[in-house]
Amino acid sequence: MKHSNDNLSNPTINDIARVAEVSLATVDRVLNARPGVREVTVRKVNEAIAELGYVRDTAAANLARGRVYNFTFILPSNENEFISLIEAQIGLLARGMRHERTKLSFVRVAAFDPMALATAIDAVDPTQVDGVAILGPETPSVRDSISHLKAHGVTVVSLVSDIPSSERDNYVGVDNIAAGRTAAQLLGRFLGNARGKILVLTGSMLARDHLERRLGFDEVMARDFAHLDVLASLEGRDDPDLILRLLPDAFRDNKDIVGIYSSAAGNDGLLRYLDAHDVARRPVVVAHELTPLSRAALAQGRFDAVISQDAGHLVRSAVRIMRANSDSMPINPAQERIRIDIYLKENMLP
Amino acid sequence: MKHSNDNLSNPTINDIARVAEVSLATVDRVLNARPGVREVTVRKVNEAIAELGYVRDTAAANLARGRVYNFTFILPSNENEFISLIEAQIGLLARGMRHERTKLSFVRVAAFDPMALATAIDAVDPTQVDGVAILGPETPSVRDSISHLKAHGVTVVSLVSDIPSSERDNYVGVDNIAAGRTAAQLLGRFLGNARGKILVLTGSMLARDHLERRLGFDEVMARDFAHLDVLASLEGRDDPDLILRLLPDAFRDNKDIVGIYSSAAGNDGLLRYLDAHDVARRPVVVAHELTPLSRAALAQGRFDAVISQDAGHLVRSAVRIMRANSDSMPINPAQERIRIDIYLKENMLP
DNA sequence: GTGAAAGCGCTAACAA
DNA sequence: TTGTTAGCGCTTTCAC
Secondary structure, three states, X not given: OEEOOOOOOOOOHHHHHHHHOOOHHHHHHHHOOOOOOOHHHHHHHHHHHHHHOOXXXXXHHHHHHOOOEEEEEEEEOOOOHHHHHHHHHHHHHHHHHHHHOEEEEEEEEOOOOHHHHHHHHHOOOOOOXXXXXXXXXXXXXXXXXXXXXHHOOOEEEEEOOOOOOOOOOEEEOOOHHHHHHHHHHHHHHHHOOOOEEEEEEEOOOOOHHHHHHHHHHHHHHHHHOOOEXXXXXXXXXXXXXXXXXHHHHHHHHOOOEEEEXXXXXXXXXXXXXXXXXXXXXXXXXXXXXXXXXXXXXXXXXXXXXXXXXXXXXXXXXXXXXXXXXXOOOOOOHHHHOOOOEEEOOOOOOO | OEEOOOOOOOOOHHHHXXXXXXXXXXXXXXXXXXXXXXXXHHHHHHHHHHHHOOOOOHHHHHHHHOOOEEEEEEEEOOOOHHHHHHHHHHHHHHHHHHHHOEEEEEEEEOOOOHHHHHHXXXXXXXXXXXXXXXXXXXXXXXHHHHHHHHHOOOEEEEEOXXXXXXXXXXXXXXXXXXXXXXXXXXXXXXXXXXXXXXXXXXXXXXXXHHHHHHHHHHHHHHHHOOOEEEOOOEEOOOOHHHHHHHHHHHHHHOOOEEEEEEXXXXXXXXXXXXXXXXXXXXXXXXXXXXXXXXXXXXXXXXOOEEEEOOHHHHXXXXXXXXXXXXXXXXXXXXXXXXXXXXXXOOXXXX
């Protein structure tokens, strides 16, 4: 039982030109919506395109154009292993795509600082850049800057943390509400019938991804694990030192912490605290993003599970989407859906 | 702080020809290792290539060649939701790649039948096909058939279940030992301090993926959960009806089954049994592959976790690898590493 | 408004 | 053994 797909060669603009009885140049003008073609001619060409089922060969088009894609990532500049991972993947992909007419660059701006981010977005030169991927807070100023960019024909995607109220073309990242739900389910199940309090570490109330995680977390905690007492979020601003300073109070005020959900960055602070204060009954810890640090913590049993998203996939996906948008080509949503990865000590591999 | 990557235009064969003081045709001959070029000339050209850091523009090359890639998948023909998912992804990708000079087809052969598989591999016409992806058992006859294919210049990848003793170019699928370890960890943790027996359903002793999963599962069970009693594998041959017939005996002989690891296909049989025999204390169930059935079971709380691998990624990866191999181009191992996905009810999404 | 022709980077006859 | 030339599918001057 064989299934094959035998449409020998696809139609080219030559075929269109012949059927529509016009020249190559005219077909090209219609194809690229260039002005200066009579209505009638446009229709003739479009009919031929429909009739033959023509699809443009993007590779050939880019070759002829000498087109070069220019994409920029705007990332937070704080110390953050996960962001470093993304940065590394950008560099890696950039090397690989130098010979595919695609240039990647990145800028780092102060974290959780909407004005700095807006300024960075405004600094993008629409004549030089085809697409921008933004990782940052969702605020009116950021929305305005994105709007400005869009008005100048730049494609914009939000990365890791969505900015749905803006005119961004796509969001590249996990469903953070579902990620929070997953963390809750894992923590709840791993705790078995233990009772006590759950400490939640977050980054910033400005960060939509952090808020969404908390939302999903609370939902499942309330629904499936009502016997556990979830504390208010500790806002660590992704800063290990700040977290280290915040934790003593939290543990003094709450003697019976049985679980910790570290929903943002700065895990180093948490680990340092736990190591120093060898708590009698080690709490079950679920953290975010597989990085060298969380990987080690997982291996040593200091973290029980890590919810993550693949930095390589994130970057490749963002670039594929920006490229497709630049060419007004469709994307494959299944390929671009970033999965919520769950890592236990056993499946984190090399 | 901006990082950019400014090597304006890349060198072309024209540049090589000029530097090496030869014609375009000669450069092409060297590039494609065609015969009939003097040693000295070859060296001159290669030096120019190295000096200029030339990298061939594959898109342009394929355009000139009119090259069409032809890849075939050989899949088992039993009723199996996961295989159907793969098949669907092949169809989907085939449609998308019709305009990228890539043709995909598939054949289905009897499952767990090395001779049928070998026959199917032998039936591949090396003059028509550039690459073959094989999902099937690892036996001497299969190895020989693969060897024959390789000798005729066809690229071969193993899919889902590896065939490492063969000359296959790559394996596309998860690390099944790690998958088994993960299942054990999940099952063990979810069981808390419950005690009793663990039922393991497998497909066939011929299937390397099934064997590897069992291996990893036993390893972690013995190490971390020695208080649980893991039973011998029940060989269900991925057949729901067979599984349904096997289960009553298993449950009669073992009154205290607290956990089930369904490591292969045929989940429908397991679910039907569990529904019909409403066991007092529902065992914790970890199964493999996210399919419509296992998805529903997760949502309803009949499965506690599902270990999976993304069918779309599997197919895209196999095609990318076969394409790269056909062009003797490097692959990006990070992009091709198939992740062990863990699904709970909370993160399976649409 | 429309068309002819050159050319993007590479390959493949065919000559020499 | 090497070079010349046409052409893959598309874009882009520059004429008409």
